[in-house]
Amino acid sequence: MTARGDAGATREAGEARRPVLRVVRGRADAVDVAALTAVLTARLQAPGPTRAPAPVAVWDSPAHRLGVTAPGPDAWRTSGWGRR
Structure with a gap:
């Protein structure tokens, strides 16, 4: 049995197969083809590109409804300040 199943086994011995790779220009030796x-x-066999996560709608975000903002560049310094 072949990798393609029984279809490959039923071919006649005299029937020519089409090559999978063909050198169009130049002279490729066995090392180049390998x-x-x-x-x-x-x-x-490499995995395809991964999809980016779907964007989150701001109006549906619980943090947006509560007025929580993302930390900014000075968040470490302003974290000690009291809430207003």
Whole structure:
């Protein structure tokens, strides 16, 4: 049984297969083809780009309703100040 299942096993021995990679220009030796195959295999197995998290609507945020703001650049200094 082949990696493609039984469909590959039913081919006749005389039938020609199309090559997966084809050198269009230049002369590639076995090392070049092996390097290209390794790069393409690694690229195809790499995970795709991850999606960014969905933005949170400000009007639905409990912190926004309570008047809590995000800490600013001077938050460490102003944290000791009393609330107004």
